[in-house]
Structure formats: structure tokens, C-alpha cells
Amino acid sequence: MELLPRVRNLVRYLVRGDVDVEDIAQEALIALVRGLPSYRAEGRFQSWADRVVARTTFAWLKRSRGRGAQHADAPVELVAVPSEDALPDEYVHRRHMVTLLDRLSNEQRHALVLHHVLELSVPEISTELGIPFETVRSRLRLGRTALRSLAAEGDGGEERG
Amino acid sequence: MSDFREEGDDALNALLLPLDEGAGPARRISRERSARMVLTALEAGALVAPPAPRPRGKRPPVWLMAGALLVAGAAAAAVWSFTRPSRASTSQVESSAHTRPLRLGTASPLRGSGAVDAAPSRSDAVSDEAPPEMPVVPAASIADAGGAADPVRPRAPPASVKSAAPEDLLLKANGLRSEGRWKEAEALYLRVIRAEPSSLASYVARVASGSLRLEHLGDARGALRQFKAALRIQPRGVLDQEAQHGIAEAHRVLGNRDAERSALESFLSTHPDSPLVPSARARVRELTAP
Structure with a gap:
């Protein structure tokens, strides 16, 4: 749960527009959970997690390449859901x-x-x-x-x- | 991470800050939605739970498929529930955690799920377009369009599920499946498919049905139809890996070596990171060996 904002933020940094962020972040979370057994505590957990998220995002982008950049002009909504923190x-x-x-x-x-x-x-x-x-x-x-x-x-x- | 810095970094450091758990740049979402995402990921993580003991060496591992179906089935049912918040349900399973609204892992399953992309071909069609009100549908009605007798003849499901909603049926079917009651589970999957043929739940049910037929019901041909139908409903959907690999497995059982190889090659090109890749590659090598 604590990792989720980091995952979503990284995905948003890597992809154009907001439309696909949740889907990719969900996929990345699943990849993280599945990949946990392969995590060797040699480096920071967050660094490992970041790379998993980045790779998942790149793989998603590669798969979606054929669909075109349909989200480039998605409307920007700065405050979608209020958050007190x-x-x-x-x-x-x-x-x-x-x-x-x-x-x-x-x-x-x-x-x-x-x-x-x-x-x-x-x-x-x-x-x-x-x-x-x-x-x-x-x-x-x-x-x-x-x-x-x-x-x-x-x-x-x-x-x- | 590294301390290695490039020239010109400093000017941009103020603009692009190192990643943290703070707010942005991703849009804010509610805590409930965050919780659902995490829950979905944890459920999907159950896919890598130790597989049930099974004979080695005959076929590539299918535990991934079974686990994925269980989880995705539950998730699909939950998504369905989420999209129909006002519907009252009498099923006990609705009160379980699985019925909380969940979000599936990829974009494709939910987008474009409004219609089947293409009508099934005659040879592959699954005649499951019966009216939704049909309470219990014998498996014979989904025999292949060519008229061949379908070896799958599930018993009618218990009376308690006859009036249940599709999402309840999916959960119930998953439960029966985990208890090893294959035919009863299959009957419920078919009811889900009939209820809303092009929905996400139907997609999940088709892959689940294909897996059951292949693994437990001795109906590779029926499995092949279900996997293909699932791919038509949702190309590149959340269970694409399972469906594509299932097609290859079904061809293997049917002895269609060329089709199996072709399916495996398609699987390998689409899912190069799948845990099934090593076994798939090995099988392709076997099939291409002189």
C-alpha cells in the first residue's frame, strides 16, 4: 500500500497523459508481487521496485505502440480527487x-x-x-x-x- | 542507483525531482481505489503460490493458468458488481472480499469489451448465444458447430445458484473448481458465458472453461474453441497469456503439430517475459527438430 503512490508516480513520469496510468500501475503492482520471490536483498527494495515498474511500463508501451498515441490530448484535470495529505x-x-x-x-x-x-x-x-x-x-x-x-x-x- | 551525474544535471534537478511517495505527478485517487489496486495485485500474487503436485514432464506448467483463472474470475466478478451497484444479490458469496470492486491489470480487458470483435467462424463457434434467462444449460448445447458430440456433460448446478447473478456464478464456479468439482464448475462457467457473451466475466469464464476442458474434462477440441473465443472477445486481454498458451496446449493434445508450433511462436512473440517461455521454447525446438 505504501509503495502504490511511488508506483503510480513513476508510471505517470514515463507515460504520456493520465489515461493509462492506473492500468499500467496495476500491472506493475502485480509484477512486483509476482517478482518478490526473485528479489535478492542486495540493493534497496525501492530501487528494485522502481526497475520492475519501469520495465512493466516499457513493456506496456511496446504492446500499445500499435494502438497509436491516442491519449496525447487527454484533458488535464489537476485536482481529480481531493486528498488531505x-x-x-x-x-x-x-x-x-x-x-x-x-x-x-x-x-x-x-x-x-x-x-x-x-x-x-x-x-x-x-x-x-x-x-x-x-x-x-x-x-x-x-x-x-x-x-x-x-x-x-x-x-x-x-x-x- | 548511482552517483554518476551528467553535465547539465544541476539545472534540471530543480525541475525533475527524484522519485518519492509524495503527491504527484500521478493524479490523486481515493484511498478506496488504492486499496482495491493493492488487493488485486495481492490476489494476483497468489498465482505464484506453490502448484499442486502433478506429474512432471508431460506438459508445461499449467498451475499459472489455473491460478490466473481463479483470481481473474474473482476480479471480473467484482468488476461486474462494481458496475452494477444497485443490483441486489441473494448469494452468500457476494459478501466475500472478492466482490469488492477491483481493477484488472491491463487496459484492454475493460476497453472495447462491449462487443465481440468478430463472429465466431463456423468451425470454432461455440453455440452459447442462448437466451440469458435459460436457468441451466447442459454442456451438450455448446457442442461444436460441426455437430460433434461434446464429451463434456456437466451436471446441473445446485438449485441454490439457479437464480444467481453472473458474478455470483463466476465465484461459485471458481469455488467448485477449487474443490475439484470440474463438471459442475464447467456448467456454471457456461451459464456465465450465456448470460452476457461479450462481457469481461464471459471472457474470464471462457478461458476458465477452456482450461477445465483441457486439464480435467478431456475435451481438447472444446478447450480450443473456448480459448479462441476468449481471444476474439478481448484480444490482448488480461488472460491473453493463458488463452494463447492454452491454444498451443490444446493443439498438442489434438496432435496438431504445425498448429501447436504456430501457436507457441505466437505466444513467445507476444509474451516474451512469461514464466512459461522456457518450456514453450523447448517445445518449439522439439517440434522443429528433424
């Missing part, structure tokens, strides 16, 4: 960030999330995604530039507004 500022900030991430390519997005949100190193990401080291660096570089630009665009808009 949520910090409004933090929540709004994260929601804003993820809407910026929604505008990046999946490749750049995944590299950024794995690096900045999960704090994986470039070699670790390279292994996780099965792509060359240099490709990871390139995606990170391009993703950072794009995200900064999007963030600045938003700030500029707010200032002008």
Missing part, C-alpha cells in the same frame, strides 16, 4: 513538469526520467534500455535542452501574462 504546491509543480514531459519524445523522456527521477547513471540506463551509452547521452542532452526550453517558455508566458 497532499501538498498542493508540490503536486501542482509535478503536474506541470509532467505536462512538459508529455511534449517530449518518448526516447528523451525515458532517458530523462531514468536519470533524474530514478537517479540511474548513463551506463545503468544504457543497460536498462538496451541502447548504446552514447545514445543515452545524446537523448539526455537533447531532452534537457527541450525541457529547459519548454519550462522557459512557460515562465515567459506567465511573466507576460
Whole structure:
């Protein structure tokens, strides 16, 4: 139960829009429960769990590729269900960030999330995604530039507004 | 995790914070919904419970299938209950934890479940489109469309379940199945299928029926029809793994080597992470060996 917010948050970081988050998170939870016997207490449990969730999400995205990006324009609803234990500022900030991430390519997005949100190193990401080291660096570089630009665009808009 | 940092990280660290259990960016959901998700995952976790003792070496493990059916059946029944909150039920099982609204694991089962994607072909059709009000349906009525006699002839279910709702039937069927009362369970699965042929519960019941026929009722041909029908109702549904593997198993029992190999290859390409992959690969190798 305690892990659920983390699972849902990671899924949302990795996928565009909110529509599929619950389904993927449910699948990830099941994968976690099924995978528990294989967990060896060598690292942090959360790190293991994060990777299981990320892999489940990538597998889901791969399966859904044929269905197209039908959820890209899903309406954003900042406060869907009130919660007394949520910090409004933090929540709004994260929601804003993820809407910026929604505008990046999946490749750049995944590299950024794995690096900045999960704090994986470039070699670790390279292994996780099965792509060359240099490709990871390139995606990170391009993703950072794009995200900064999007963030600045938003700030500029707010200032002008 | 690693301390390895890239150039330019600092500027983004303020924007993209490390993951935690705090609020966002996922939308907020209610505690009840969270609890349901966790419960569903824990129930699904029961799939990896130690399998019942069975002879080794004959067929790939099917305990996963049986467990999945039990859990998914319960979940489907619960989803059904959730979508019909106002319906009163007289069944005792409704008061169990399984009837709490649950959420299944993938997107596909619930989406697009409103209709069967394609009408069954003549050879594969299961003639289960009888009126829902039919109280007890003998298995003979689902004999294959070609007219072959179906070896599955389940007894009528107990009178206490005759008037039960489909979700209750599904739970009851799962209970009978766990007690080894295969034919009675099969009769109830068929009633669920007839009640709402294109529903999620029907999908689960079809896979469950296919598994029962294959494993316990000696009806591989009937099992094949049920698995195929399930895939038509919900392609890539939550029990896709079980249905696809079931098709391969049914072909194996029927001695259709080419069809079995084809089904296994399809299974392997669709579910490369399945625990059944090693046995499936080994079987493909066997089938392709000169």
C-alpha cells in the first residue's frame, strides 16, 4: 500500500497523459508481487521496485505502440480527487513538469526520467534500455535542452501574462 | 542507483525531482481505489503460490493458468458488481472480499469489451448465444458447430445458484473448481458465458472453461474453441497469456503439430517475459527438430 503512490508516480513520469496510468500501475503492482520471490536483498527494495515498474511500463508501451498515441490530448484535470495529505504546491509543480514531459519524445523522456527521477547513471540506463551509452547521452542532452526550453517558455508566458 | 551525474544535471534537478511517495505527478485517487489496486495485485500474487503436485514432464506448467483463472474470475466478478451497484444479490458469496470492486491489470480487458470483435467462424463457434434467462444449460448445447458430440456433460448446478447473478456464478464456479468439482464448475462457467457473451466475466469464464476442458474434462477440441473465443472477445486481454498458451496446449493434445508450433511462436512473440517461455521454447525446438 505504501509503495502504490511511488508506483503510480513513476508510471505517470514515463507515460504520456493520465489515461493509462492506473492500468499500467496495476500491472506493475502485480509484477512486483509476482517478482518478490526473485528479489535478492542486495540493493534497496525501492530501487528494485522502481526497475520492475519501469520495465512493466516499457513493456506496456511496446504492446500499445500499435494502438497509436491516442491519449496525447487527454484533458488535464489537476485536482481529480481531493486528498488531505497532499501538498498542493508540490503536486501542482509535478503536474506541470509532467505536462512538459508529455511534449517530449518518448526516447528523451525515458532517458530523462531514468536519470533524474530514478537517479540511474548513463551506463545503468544504457543497460536498462538496451541502447548504446552514447545514445543515452545524446537523448539526455537533447531532452534537457527541450525541457529547459519548454519550462522557459512557460515562465515567459506567465511573466507576460 | 548511482552517483554518476551528467553535465547539465544541476539545472534540471530543480525541475525533475527524484522519485518519492509524495503527491504527484500521478493524479490523486481515493484511498478506496488504492486499496482495491493493492488487493488485486495481492490476489494476483497468489498465482505464484506453490502448484499442486502433478506429474512432471508431460506438459508445461499449467498451475499459472489455473491460478490466473481463479483470481481473474474473482476480479471480473467484482468488476461486474462494481458496475452494477444497485443490483441486489441473494448469494452468500457476494459478501466475500472478492466482490469488492477491483481493477484488472491491463487496459484492454475493460476497453472495447462491449462487443465481440468478430463472429465466431463456423468451425470454432461455440453455440452459447442462448437466451440469458435459460436457468441451466447442459454442456451438450455448446457442442461444436460441426455437430460433434461434446464429451463434456456437466451436471446441473445446485438449485441454490439457479437464480444467481453472473458474478455470483463466476465465484461459485471458481469455488467448485477449487474443490475439484470440474463438471459442475464447467456448467456454471457456461451459464456465465450465456448470460452476457461479450462481457469481461464471459471472457474470464471462457478461458476458465477452456482450461477445465483441457486439464480435467478431456475435451481438447472444446478447450480450443473456448480459448479462441476468449481471444476474439478481448484480444490482448488480461488472460491473453493463458488463452494463447492454452491454444498451443490444446493443439498438442489434438496432435496438431504445425498448429501447436504456430501457436507457441505466437505466444513467445507476444509474451516474451512469461514464466512459461522456457518450456514453450523447448517445445518449439522439439517440434522443429528433424
